[in-house]
Amino acid sequence: MDVEFPELNPDAVYRKILFDEYTGHTCIGCPEGHVILEQMQAQFGDTLVAVGIHANWFAEPESGLFSYDFRNPTGEQLYNDFHITNNPQAIVNRSSVPLDKPEWVASVQAADRTRYAAIQIINQYNESTKNLKINTRTTMLEDYGQATQLSLLLVEDNIIKPQKFSDHVDTFYVHNHVLRAGINGNYGEFITPDGILEKDHEYLYGYSLDFSEKDWNPDNCSIIAILLDQQNKKVLQVEKTKVK
DSSP, X not given: OOOOOOOXXXXXXXXXXXXXXXXXXXXXXXXXXXXXXXXXXXXXXXXXXXXXXXXXXXXXXXXXXXXXXXXXXXXXXXXHHTTOOSSSEEEETTOSOOBOGGGHHHHHXXXXXXOOEEEEEEEEEETTTTEXXXXXXXXXXXXXXXXXXXXXXXXXXXXXXXXEOSSOEXXXXXXXXXXXXXXXXXXXXXXXXXXXXXXXXXXXXXXXXXXXXXXXXXXXXXXXXXXXXXXXXXEEEEEXXXXX
């Protein structure tokens, strides 16, 4: 790995919360959910890492205005695995039941704040080849005796596509934190042979992602790295860094 990570100050590390928002461009209740999430992001700052997952029937393309397909295999798998029943709903740290809008703020406030690990990300985007090299360093701050995986997601902001409301269609709607891809599988990979990470140890992991022949705009994209329990999918830490 040809990058040098900055020195980590464990005292400056804090637990971040993953917020999976299940949404869709023909879901008339979803714009209200987007507003609530924007308010939550203002309230919680960078301690809240949001992923907008366009999945299932409200995300299905239609002829005409809604012909764009936001869906991807990882989003569809997460929708099914976490038993989402409607849009908008959300899952906090992959450890909650599907939550309706009135439950979102309280669920984030009640989330576990144990600092199990720190994740650092350095992205290297090559303009000529349109290839992204993702470099991560995971440092364990507490003991965790179960097998873990590191999941990498690509999300994109500022996608201008139509969105249905109850009484109109906004043809220039701004879709943010949209899940574009599960980069290394739906739930990631082991970064040690058995997935066990030891306290006070550092673990390097890298991956390459090809942007060519995609309509992703790297200027608006970010990488999200999620350390999760391999069995129950509980999120132990999450980090987000811009591609460029």
